[in-house]
Amino acid sequence: MMVNQVVVPEVGLGHEVAVGSPTTPSRSREYKATNKHAEGKSPVYAVVFNFLDVRYHDVFATACGPRVSTYRCLTNGKFALLQRYLADDETESFYTVSWACDTDGTPLLVAAGKSGVIRIINCATEKIHKTLVGHGKAINEIKAQALKPSLIISASKDESIRLWNVHTGIFILCFAGNEGHRNEVLSVDFHPSDIYRFASCGMDNTVRIWSMKEFWPYIEKSYSWTDNPSKFPTKYVQFPVMVAAVHSNYVDCTRWLGDFILSKSVENEILLWEPIIKEESPGESRVDVLQKYPVADCNIWFIKFSCDFHFNQLAIGNREGKVYVWEVQASPPVLITRLSNPQLKSPIRQTAVSFDGSTILAGSDDGNIWRWDEVDHPTVPSVGRKGKQTMTES
Template identity: 70%
Template sequence: MARTAIGCEAVVGSLTPSKKREYRFTNRLQEGKRPLYAVVFNFMDYRYFNVFATVGGNRVTVYQCLEGGVITVLQSYVDEDKDESFYTVTWACNIDGSPFLVAGGINGIIRVIDASAERVHRSFVGHGDSINEIRSQPLKASLVVSASKDESIRLWNVHSGICILIFAGAGGHRNEVLSVDFHPSDIYRVASCGMDNTVKIWSMKEFWTYVEKSFTWSDIPSKFPTKYVQFPIFIASVHSNYVDCNRWLGDFILSKSVDNEIVLWEPKMKEQCPGEGTADILQKYPVPECDIWFIKFSCDFHYNSAAIGNREGKIYVWELQTSPPVLTAKLSHPQSKSPIRQTAMSFDGSTILSCCEDGTIWRWDAVATET
């Protein structure tokens, strides 16, 4: 891994001076020549909050952020299939608390990597096409959910290797599912979005006994009675084009299409009419030159801020707890010109990472300001 130092300062801007947070460019890594599609900090274990993972090609790499902008490589996993191209990675935990990395991509196979043992723990086969995103359940870190080009979402138990639920069917997505996210406090709810321009909210409540059964199942995983969830409890058409990233913000939803903005909205469900309701748009966060799909934003642990890159290599940092919206920082660098596929904000938002189409990783760190 080559690490290069570039002697240029960040370009930082703000719409409201009182909310301005300055970030300084501190490091750039050239991981390889293949595009990097995902970068994610480990929020599952406080011991590893400064550890992050990237995926690109058939490689999963684990790094650690150290003081002074230093990034060190901890481990790297190269998939046995040279044609694999990972698009997504998430951190999860085994039931004993050991850290797992869960990655998927073009081949539709999910690799569960035991980071402490540095080996593949399990491989999940089930999706019929490529996997666009995998997310972990913050309240039960052994559960992950995957979104696929095969128009389905699947709930997995990384400990037992069981596919518990498949969200697809009569009320499911009608094109690639591009993003999925667990509700932060309602353990039963999942939101998904995709190329059918919709965001769908699903409930696992009536199937929760199967989730619990997945932790005690003693037979082979393929014999587990996997259930289909065919109907979402809410469908929203907030966007008129592909929706490639959605995240819960409490009971609200942040979603992004290719329309140069992130939208914050509230799902207003009709309890008596599942699937129906209205979406009240609360505010919008503009992101110039963000009109290509598969660009995903990230938030710090407490969802105070969101960071998103664009196709020109710039990063916009938005304050999420203010109304009207406040742009806290705009990060740019003369040599950062490649599309940013995903960002990662550290636990407290003091470090922002981005992974790019040209195989680079960029690090920005907050500058201490006088109070």
């Protein structure tokens, strides 16, 4: 197979980048700080709503030290603790948590972190469903395939990406090798409509796009495999369909927006770009950077953004404890608001935007979950309202 060349952004006439203003919020949606919940003494590295099941859209999960918790967002700004799981290894530190489903629709929670062990929790029985071992080092992110949520993918410090079947516990595909990532893999995301495709990014400053199409028979085989999972003929994939160098430093978060990609580096900005892939002639593949979303004080790694279900809003925290909320699909991008809380001074590692964008959560290094809720936009500004704004928006 042909060795991939690294694709860099096109520049010049017709490739101008639309840059959003980080200093002039539109305030088209207004939020107020409604809650702070002490989750633990370790950083809250992950917080994520369940968009896979319509019954649980108001439920979210957190990862904090050796503990994974699930909560329901109540309408009064409070949280209801649903379940809590403690790793049997007290030295574990969970960096990522993801929702998945078994083949019968049972909601599953998948958590991993420092140890490199993936724990799959059955939320119905409140018991460990599977434990997946294979990565040689820490796992930085896990994602479920929304079109087939019994498939998960894991991104690791060991420079590999692995595809697993949570129903059978089988390790199906490994994406690594000569043309794989050359440093820690920090983030992965499945394409929303192309079931074969996913993107990854990491400390080698690249975003890589991979295809599973050629190996789909092995994925199907993983569901009917009855022998020992260790005997499954795992396939190794060395060649991505594109290696894109759209950033010049660590890339620690990537998400698909339709056929476009949002990616964030430690360069105080998120980029929206289009990968134009010619699989028959990779030398003709190209990338076109479309938009930039500036985020001040966001130059440390492992800060991840999130969006609502329809990708109308994007929320990203920074190292000063501020949250920038962007209207993703406006061109140029529009900053909706900057959220803050006088008590919040720590780096925000991950945000979670609710299904409709009316609630925004943030997990921070001080071990807390912070919450903001949308307030009705007033027709006539009031003095009292202005006073509240200073508490929630910087």
